[in-house]
Amino acid sequence: MTYSELYHQVAGVAAALKNAGVTKGDRVVGFVPNMPESIIGMLAATSIGAIWSSCSPDFGIKGILDRFGQTQPKVLFTADGYFFKGKPIDSLVRAGEILQKIPSIEKLVVVPYVSEQPDLTTLPAAILFEDFIEKKAQEIEFVQLPFDHPLYIMYSSGTTGLPKCMVQSAGGVLVHHLKELILHTDLKREDTIFYFTTCGWMMWNWLTSSLAVGATLVLYDGNPFHPGPETLWQMARDEKITVFGTSAGYIAALKNTGVRPGKDFDLAAMKALLSTGSPLSEEDFEFIYAEVKSDLQLASISGGSDLNGCFALGNPMGPVYSGELQCRGLAMKVFAYDESGNPVIGRQGELVCTAPFPSMPIYFWDDEDGSKYHSAYFDEYPGIWTHGDFIEVTERGGVIMYGRSDATLNPGGVRIGTAEIYRILERMEGIEDSVVVGQEWQNDIRVILFVKMRPEYALNDELKNEIRKNIRTNASPRHVPAKIIEAPDIPYTLNMKKVELAVKKMIHGREVKNKDALKNPEALDFFTDIEELKS
Known part of the structure; x- marks a missing residue:
């Protein structure tokens, strides 16, 4: 068209x-x-x-x-x-x-x-x-x-109750998206951009703003592995896609199919590959450069529906380091805060943004006094946007994502990001997927790991010991799970994010109110009344 x-x-x-x-x-x-x-x-x-x-x-x-x-x-x-x-x-x-x-x-x-x-x-x-x-x-x-006239209503995932309805302004969203597309992604009129997304995910809104640049958009709907795992790469070749966007979950799944996009298809046109939805592991960084293309910009990006954009993302002029998002967003005053509210470098902390930004919601729907808006972002550090992610800002200005801070594990009072454990498990043959949560136990928190095995593999004592050894060696003794349990499936939201909080509620016998927000709500049933967690 x-x-x-x-x-x-x-x-x-x-x-x-x-x-x-x-x-x-x-x-x-x-x-x-x-x-x-x-x-x-x-x-x-x-x-x-x-x-x-x-x-x-x-x-x-x-x-x-x-x-x-x-x-x-x-x-x-x-x-x-x-x-x-x-x-x-x-x-x-x-x-x-x-x-x-x-x-x-x-x-x-x-x-x-x-x-x-x-x-x-x-x-x-x-x-x-x-x-x-x-x-x-x-x-x-x-x-x-006016600049601040309402444009979009975006929704939170809704896994803990009714979704928040976040209203964003026309001017704010457009300015924010153009910054990210033109400056952070180097999108030009002659580019062809694709993002694997649905209309229920903010990446659809983000992709659509590429029209303001004059670029060509490629839309795709359906399963990215149908009729085969090579589908999106054939499309990338045929449409000469220059900016290819997808999720970390897709890349992790692709890695196990045997498809080698760079060797199987001519991807000469591709200059950037973007990934979001969850942290991209170091192994997935290495896979992209080894098996997709050695000379593209791999931009792992992270933000959320709340801001219809990113807090940390790519930099077309800078180097890429495995496991790191290249930089914090331009004009985004983003820091990692410790428990005392001080910015820290080289240490894990709470993602905060200490100054307003254009695409922040102008209000929540049906929130006349603004109390829902305030409690969503500004209760933790008064007057400062707290996003709910656990991050580290590196010495060189990059960002490492450690997962949701509300899903952070606290064994012995030490905060641990779940992404650290997932990165280790992704390297292990036989494990298809996993979810890790904290269980309240004897006035403390103990780490519980659920793994979904590949069809031809079984979870036995030997593998459990190997998991514990790898986590102890590559993370710390505090990361080692107290229990490792096989699960038939791992629950995800419709936007393909693991629902650690819902699993945590289920193992404690608490109600998960809004299972319709999940892609596979039946997966939660397994986590009820697990005998192994009673001792």
């Missing part, structure tokens, strides 16, 4: 939204795959001053209602379904439930995706995208609004 075609599609949808009674401040939402119509809907809505938010179609109905139900949208965009591993999955049944449960929705705009003529007879408010769009519209009439 050319920029001219995109412009005319956006003009038509913007005019149609106006005709449907949408005005500035109204909410327009997408329950959508990562497809052109998702971006068109967002651009059209925001051009007239409406506020956009989106969820991917693999969300369960409760997860959708927990998000859209709080903000009472007027128009809902959806596709008739989506594909997973080649199999079509219906979305219209859930769209019908959304219409029933959220009466503020006056119009449902449906994009045919899994069928040419979806049946809309049971959906009274529904109209096909092609019939909705105002074809005579030629120009986008951009409504003139």
Whole structure:
């Protein structure tokens, strides 16, 4: 799709939204795959001053209602379904439930995706995208609004209750994204950028801002290993992708498939590879440079939906060190604070940002006195944004991520980041995945490790001893788990982040309120009433 075609599609949808009674401040939402119509809907809505938010179609109905139900949208965009591993999955049944449960929705705009003529007879408010769009519209009439006019509503993961609805401003998000795309990623008009993401993850919003640079965007929806593990690399070759974005989880999984992208495919065009979602291990750094490309910028990046961007990320002019994010974001006053609130170098601490930044939320939805906003970020160190990550700022200015600080282990009162243990386990043959949590035990905390084994391997005493030895040698004796237990699966959020807190709640017999926020909620069942943890 050319920029001219995109412009005319956006003009038509913007005019149609106006005709449907949408005005500035109204909410327009997408329950959508990562497809052109998702971006068109967002651009059209925001051009007239409406506020956009989106969820991917693999969300369960409760997860959708927990998000859209709080903000009472007027128009809902959806596709008739989506594909997973080649199999079509219906979305219209859930769209019908959304219409029933959220009466503020006056119009449902449906994009045919899994069928040419979806049946809309049971959906009274529904109209096909092609019939909705105002074809005579030629120009986008951009409504003139203040810098801090609301643009997006982003959601927290919602694993501990209703998701937070974080409202971000048009000017703030655009300035922040352009800084990260142009200066930190060296994105230019002639570049082709891809990020493996869904419309429920902030990386979709981030990718979409590449339009402001004039670059070419590649959208992909579905399983990155279907029909085979080489799929995304064939696409990178065919589309001559210059900036390739993915998650640390994808890279870790790719490593075990035997695919060698740099040897199997011509990746001459690629200049940068970006990774986020969780810390990228040193071994994964080495894998990228050995098996993907030796002369690209590998930028491990970290931030969050709260800021719709990064606190630490890449630097196209600087060196890359294994296991480190290259630098803190430009104009982001980021430090690692110790327990006394002092910045430390070369030691682990709490990630804080001591000055405002453009993309911080302007407010939370339904938080009139600002108390939810304040308690989310400013309770730990008064007046200072505390993000909830455990980091180390290195002597050379890089950043090492150690995982969520609310999931930090505290055996004997010593704080340990879970990422340190995961990095060691990722090097071990036979272990497919793992989750580590702290169990309250005899007035202290003991480290409990759950491992998911590869099909052809078993967790025996020999392997347990090897795990303990590796952790003791490469981390410290305090990191060594008191118990190592095999689990059939490891629970993740829909954005592919391990839910250590939910596992911790389950082993203590506490309720996990919002399992719909998980990609595989059934995985949590295993962690209830484990006999081995009673002694």
